Amino acid sequence: MRVLAALTLLALSAQASAQCPDFQSPANPPSFTKPAKKSFRHFGSTVLAGLYKPWHMVHDQMVRSGQAATVTAKFDYDAVLHKDLEGEYVHAYLYGTGMGGWSYLGRHTTDSDGKINVAVGTRPVGEYRLRFVVEGDLSQVDGYLSVVDPNRPAVLFDIDGTLTINDFEAYADYVGVKTAQAYYYAPQTVKAYRDKGYQLVFLTARPYWVTKDARQWFDYQGIPQWHYRSNPYGDGPIPPDTQAHKTNYVKYLREQVGLNIVRAYGNATTDIAAYADGGIPKAQTWIIGEHAGSSGTQAVDGDYSYHFSTVVAATPNANCN
Template sequence: MKKNHILFVVTIIFFPFSLFADQNLCPDYQAVNTNDRVFNDESFKIWDLWMKPYYMVHDEIVNEEMIGDATLEAKFDRGSAIHADVKEKYVEVFYIGTGFSEWIPLKNGPYSGNYKTNNDGKIFVKLPPSLKEGSYKFKMSLINDPAKDYNYVTDAFGYVTVIKNGVKVVVFDIDETLTLSNFEQFRAYLDEGDTSRIKPRVAADDLVKLYKEKGYHIVYVTARPYWDANISRQWLSQNLGVPHFTLRTRKALTDDTKGYKESLLKQFSRHGASLYRAYGNAKTDAYAFLDAGIAEENVFIIGKYAEDLANERGIQAILDEDLDLGYVEHLEVIRGAGTPDSYCSLPM
């Protein structure tokens, strides 16, 4: 065989491997699909007013090269009426995910369980520096939690996605973007977590699923308060049937909506996320998305402000004046060649 023929054969064999060598991993949903009881039941009980736990973890997207400096924040309070901070209580932390088949205890110093909530009911957990690119689920459990006696879910769950540069992200607001109105979050809260009554926009589930199936990482950035994190996850997973992470809520009611969303998206961008498209319904959404660096042609606003924002800022308007179209026509536009694959690779 001539040398040039040998070179040709070698190129054919090795070119596909070099082509995909630098691909980012797709979200590893299977690795974080544990059988833990995550959500409380929906029936109201009088002791919910002072005892129901609102424990949550703020999801993070972290670059693999920055993992050693990354911190995960959790918040613990109780009572649907009072939201009293759970202060100076010890917490055990565990994680599972890509490359792990069982929960791993995370130690703070020599012993497991010596994370301690501060006067705001928060703990800050330094992420294990050994975490590699992939998806991870964290479980945080209060030790000797009296809420267990009331058959509540007393574990706080959150997610960390460790990425390399270039992971393609699609951002969604929730209220009046995926839901039919801003009132839906209050309906769920007043119904003590009954998410079945939260109405979605037409084809909202199909829109999120389209991006999931093409390998994009889904990020929800909502102005809901932190205590709505769990019912938001519950609605996304059980009622809309879509991934419920990465989810971020406001840490305080005083947080400026536009500023919080813009700052968070810029943080994810600094960590290597490529902000591809974003969906919202409000002016604060449009301004936050644009100022975070998302191109006008990839910012989509649905609802009453859509036309004005399209004229004012050049974003893409999705009209749904009678609340009967939702994303049906939009999906026809973006399916197929309108939305390229993210070209991520499946975890091994």
């Protein structure tokens, strides 16, 4: 059964003829010079930045080749209060595949929600790192843009309870996210797909304000930080639309971006339903934990060690170049 799954994946990925993801360029940006620091436009912002630590985040974006991209960044302060930075200047920069240095994307003004929407334009196929710098205190945050050819083979992961042992989503206990214990051989599983040339997608129902800790966890585990997509819901610790959020994003990736999601991992019944509704076959839906193998999905038993040796190791390289 496990060998059959790998052979099925071979047939699916063989349909692809796309450029492999460039995991090197965004992970190794050139030296960066910050803009000149200037006073905040509003006195309240000066007080805010003086009292609290920045807790900014970026919604990673993925688009089909030839499609113009817009990336949203949000700026707030304090891990608990999340007070928005309103009406202040932010400088935006881009670096990635085929570029010799950072490209300046202009100065933008945060809205009443502390957000800016930056038009990145139509970029060549590749992986890009965006950097945003607040003019008033020079605090910064990075995010990522992926521009992909249609049919690029990809592997999608939920995080909480799937890569980590604790299901933070279920209990809204996000305090330990950045140091959460990973399932045995979960990081090796992710890295193996990366090394085989698959696009990585991390789709979580976590609210957006956990992004900073999530990226620190990726760094700690040695996993690429992107493509990371959280729930934009911000009115409470447990978003009420977990399944819809995941279903809609899977559909976006498959139908509008044209991503060929050949395998998906999760742990919850909402993952099973969201992946199925998004069009991912249950034969390529792998579930770990108490719902492993439920509703016709494939079971990851215990941890990832046996799955790695029998399924992941046997998975062919993505048909990309």
